[in-house]
Amino acid sequence: MRTILIVGAGQSGLQLALGLQSQGYEVTLMSNRTADEIRSGRVMSTQCMFHTALQHERDLQVNFWESQAPKIKGLGVSVAGPAPEDDPGGARPRVIDWVGQLDGHAQSVDQRIKMAGWMETFAQRGGRVVIHGAAVSDLDYFSRAYDLVLVSAGKGELVSMFGRDASRSPYSEPQRALAVAYVHGLGVRPEHPDYDAVRCNLVPGVGELFVMPTLTLSGRADILFWEGIPGGPLDAFKGVKDPSEHLALTLDLMKRFTPWEYERATKAELTDANGTLSGRYAPTVRNPVGRLPGGGVVLGVADVVVANDPITGQGSNSASKCAASYLESIVAHGDGEFDETWMTATFERYWQTAQHVTKWTNAMLGAPPEHVLNLIGAAGALQPVADRFANGFNDPSDFENFFFEPEKAEAYLASLSG
Structure with missing residues (x-):
């Protein structure tokens, strides 16, 4: 029986561990936290997952929370106009608002629930869980003890083994300051009170606010997620440690920049004391092979090797797709050597x-060109455009067909209006 070590217990590491386990591999999972510590810890992400990523979980029969989590049936975009001339700090009006329908529903499950539950399931099924914060020196030994070592821990010392791929990484600095709050008490969006949707609110030159329903430890909740351009008015969460202060700042910024969202958030309160998160990181693609001092090699997984800004909501989706792709590659390799090639x-x-995903995400971090503004505007009048945008979050490859090049965008709009 082939032996595999997976370092890191996030979406990709655990999904891959459970998948390999179901295929008969002898899998060891190394995590720096126990399931109980994960469950009682701080929120880790926003994790809205779309149809393809959810299907990978269904294929492994580990979609344990699908009946409990809100079913997200749409994805909407709102664009804020400029502040009033006589009140530069005043509330901004909304100049664009539409919602596209998803072909298959999306869902968000608090990773504290999912990762803890998956880790316990892996152990119950006979998998070996080692609670240890791995260092490079540990991997030097493990690379000789296991047939394959996979690194899916996207932070800390281990990531330094994987060199930055400059040809695929246009940014060397963080492009957004991130701030997340999990809340109860958010009202429905009056534009679609009968179904849930992710709402993407764009504030040109300032940043973005994402609002999405989720399942958390205390049941149904919503996530308020600011992405601020560094140095701008949304870049205000550094040093904010108190959860109540974090939420108050989140709401103050909503009142000023997205007043239509603030209107339904006046009764919002944090789900728990660990329901906030803030930080920033540079979007980076890294070389996939990590070389160890003793000559061994390890393979990077998901955001260890492809870390995109969360502006397009692809982190957990990419982690799921990476785990599914690696699982197929490992199984197909049979008894072959897991070498660098x-x-x-x-x-x-x-x-x-x-x-x-990387191309689309990096494009969204910059100022949108005229043809993209035309597409976003047209979606308010042409439902097929709104629907296509929404479903691009599930299959970003479709943006190649109508989003990046002015000629393709014009031809697409002409085909609808003609």
Whole structure:
């Protein structure tokens, strides 16, 4: 029986561990926290997952919370106009608002619930869980003890083993300051009170506010997620440690920049004392093979090797797709050696999917060109455009067909209006 070590217990590491376990591999999972510590800890992400990523979980029969989590049936975009001339600090009006319908529903499950539950399931099914914060020196030993070592812990010392791929990483600095709050008490969006949707609120030159329903430890909740351009008015959460202060700041910024969302948030309160998160990181693609001092090699997984800004909501989706792709590559390799050539080919197979996410995400971090503004505006009058945008969050490769090039965007709009 082939032995595999997975370092890191996030979406990709646990999904891959459960998938390999179901295929008969002897899998060891290394985590720096126990399931109980994960469950009682701080929120880790926003994790809205779309149809393809959810289907990977269904295929492994680990979609344990699908009946409990809110079913997200749409994805909407609102755009804020400029502040009033006589009140530059005043509330901004909304100049664009539409919602697209998803072909398959999306869902968000608080990773504290999912990761803790998956880790316990993995152990119950006979998997070995080691609670240990791994260092490079540990991996030097483990690379000789296991047939394959996979690194899915996207932070800390281990990431330094994987060099930055400058040809695929246009940014060397963080492009957004991130601030998340999990809340109860948010009112429905009056534009669609009968179904849930992710709402993307764009404030040109300032940043973005995302609002999404989720399942958390205390049941149904909503996530308020600010992405602020560094140095701008939304870049205000550094040093804010008190959860109540974090929420108050979140709401104050909503009142000023997205007053239509603030109107339904006046009764919002945090789900729990660990329901806030803030930080920033530079979007980076790294070389997939980590070389160890003793000569061994390890393979990076998901955001260890492709870390995109969360502006397009692709983190957990990409992690799920990476785990599914790697699982297929490992099983197909049979008894072959997991050498550097295989590792590189395995990553490049996944990159065929990931490259579309990276291209789209990096494009969304910049000022939108005129043809993209035209597309966003047209979606308010042409429902097929809104629907296509919404479903691009599930399959970002479709943006190649109508989003990036002015000629394709014009031809697409002409085909609808003609």
